[in-house]
Amino acid sequence: MPQPTKYRKRIKDLLVSEEYGVPVTIKGWIKTRRGSKKFSFLEINDGSCLENIQVVADGGLPGYGEIEKLSVGCCVRVEGKLVKSPAKGQTVEVHASEVFVYGWSDPDEYPLQKKATSMEFLRQVAHLRPRTNTFGAVFRIRNALAFAIHKFFQERGFIYVHTPIITASDCEGGAEMFQATTLDLDNPPRKDGKVDFTRDFFGKAAKLTVSGQLGAELFAAAMTDVYTFGPTFRAENSQTPRHLAEFWMIEPEMAFCDARENADLAEEFLKYIFRSVLENCRKDVAFLEKRNEVDLTARLKKLVETGFIRITYTEAMRLLKESGKSFEFPPEWGKDLQTEHERYLTEEKFHGPVVVTDFPKEIKAFYMRVNEDGKTVGAMDVLVPGIGEIIGGSQREERLDVLRGRIKELGLREEDYWWYLDIRRFGTVPHSGFGLGFERTVLFATGMHNIRDVIPFPRVPNNAEF
RNA sequence: UCCGGUGUGGCGCAAUGGCAGCGCAAUCGGCUGUUAACCGAUUUGUUGUAGGUUCGAAUCCUACCACCGGAGCCA
Numbered sequence: 001m002p003q004p005t006k007y008r009k010r011i012k013d014l015l016v017s018e019e020y021g022v023p024v025t026i027k028g029w030i031k032t033r034r035g036s037k038k039f040s041f042l043e044i045n046d047g048s049c050l051e052n053i054q055v056v057a058d059g060g061l062p063g064y065g066e067i068e069k070l071s072v073g074c075c076v077r078v079e080g081k082l083v084k085s086p087a088k089g090q091t092v093e094v095h096a097s098e099v100f101v102y103g104w105s106d107p108d109e110y111p112l113q114k115k116a117t118s119m120e121f122l123r124q125v126a127h128l129r130p131r132t133n134t135f136g137a138v139f140r141i142r143n144a145l146a147f148a149i150h151k152f153f154q155e156r157g158f159i160y161v162h163t164p165i166i167t168a169s170d171c172e173g174g175a176e177m178f179q180a181t182t183l184d185l186d187n188p189p190r191k192d193g194k195v196d197f198t199r200d201f202f203g204k205a206a207k208l209t210v211s212g213q214l215g216a217e218l219f220a221a222a223m224t225d226v227y228t229f230g231p232t233f234r235a236e237n238s239q240t241p242r243h244l245a246e247f248w249m250i251e252p253e254m255a256f257c258d259a260r261e262n263a264d265l266a267e268e269f270l271k272y273i274f275r276s277v278l279e280n281c282r283k284d285v286a287f288l289e290k291r292n293e294v295d296l297t298a299r300l301k302k303l304v305e306t307g308f309i310r311i312t313y314t315e316a317m318r319l320l321k322e323s324g325k326s327f328e329f330p331p332e333w334g335k336d337l338q339t340e341h342e343r344y345l346t347e348e349k350f351h352g353p354v355v356v357t358d359f360p361k362e363i364k365a366f367y368m369r370v371n372e373d374g375k376t377v378g379a380m381d382v383l384v385p386g387i388g389e390i391i392g393g394s395q396r397e398e399r400l401d402v403l404r405g406r407i408k409e410l411g412l413r414e415e416d417y418w419w420y421l422d423i424r425r426f427g428t429v430p431h432s433g434f435g436l437g438f439e440r441t442v443l444f445a446t447g448m449h450n451i452r453d454v455i456p457f458p459r460v461p462n463n464a465e466f
Numbered sequence: 467u468c469c470g471g472u473g474u475g476g477c478g479c480a481a482u483g484g485c486a487g488c489g490c491a492a493u494c495g496g497c498u499g500u501u502a503a504c505c506g507a508u509u510u511g512u513u514g515u516a517g518g519u520u521c522g523a524a525u526c527c528u529a530c531c532a533c534c535g536g537a538g539c540c541a
Contacts, residue, residue, distance in 0.1 A: 001536095012483075034500050034502095035499090035500070035503090036498070038498050039499075040500095040501050041501075054500090056499080056503080086499070086500080088501080089500085100536070107492060108476080108491095109476085110476095111477080112477095113491045114490085114491075114502050115477065115502075116477080116502090117477055117478075117488080118477080120477075120534070121478090164507075175540075176539090194537095232541080234541085236538095236539055237467060237539090238539060238540075238541070239534095239535095240535090240536085240538090240539095240540095241535080242540085242541080243539085244541090247541070248541095249541065338535095339538090340536090340537095347527080373497080388540095389540075390541075391541080397540090436541075437540085438541085439541080450534090462532085
């Protein structure tokens, strides 16, 4: 692999190097120091991998008094040569000829020490937590997933579309939205007693997007296969280990694609990205498996290797009723699947991912395509064990008259959707798509228990620190 | 938003009405190849905040705050 610069070697690459005796320069942060007046062992990490590289610093080195004072968190540059390690625990190490300290780290003040700490505590020091083994592993896996997602779509000729973050359209669905405004909130302009948004920045009320789907549909109606991958905002007061106010979502949208092909793609997609994690993040996965006491490798392998179970909503309801289990919310046709229902299906009944399709139209969005029976829509939820819903998608209603009917039925205003309806007026096309919650995907792949620990700086009700 | 739980030294925890303690980290000293090194010694407290009950409160009561978990909403 190419090195970052010719003056610095990545620790990941040095650890598998066999160029013994070669002079090397490494730069990174001290994970631990042990030793005596005669010599010190420094373990250095640069985030390129989970492992540290061991540096042996002889007591005779100039400035050894400083080396003795190195502690967890210090940032250093080490000049030396790579040698085969004579001791167990590592194959190579670096014999230092010079240790230069970029930055000290007062051990009395530095919050991260060589010891167990809780996830709750690390959230309070989210600016430093990427330096821990756990968060290093999580964010390398997050990176691998993001890369695999782009690779999957690019290999299949999908066009990456950047849909807007600020939206003035009022029709992205029922979710609570954040207001984006430059008005003086202490003294907003008013008209007839109400805030006058015609004097706001955009000439009307603007919000942060809750989905890029509608925009993606417009592009699919021109470029056939497209996807978005961007931030999404929900102002819901959801305080759970599975919700964030700001999260990332991937939304492919395909023209000439029906509900069945949509589900096929979703399955192929999930398998592709998790296989990529298994192949490229072996050590990080193994570490998190131990750390989180989750059988991660088995979980990922099973998803990659076995076909997803596909059942209709109607079948799911029948299975739930026949299960003989007493649910807090008794399953009933026409009602939404509860968390406990999803858990039963994925964790008890099928022990793996389940795709539920064809939901009653009453509990789904207006844009979902109405099925032949007139009662259900071509919706699909992909449920996985431990997480619940990871993908939600559908075939979209492409028939202008039916879509108009649905908008009317639900009491929505047609004029808010003029551009969305235009796509159905001019060369309409059968099309489908789905949304994947990125952080939920990272949760599944890392075995972490809280979604706040798989995004660098979580935004949740009451907290937007860092 | 509703329900439940927790809040004690830098961190992880104990003490359930009666002297606030342990482990880790840190500090000092020792140690010729260590592996979360080891050995010896030392330091660290307005028990989340405000009020109340009591001779006496970390412990019981009330309110608030924060965090965690469950539910709802969803990705």
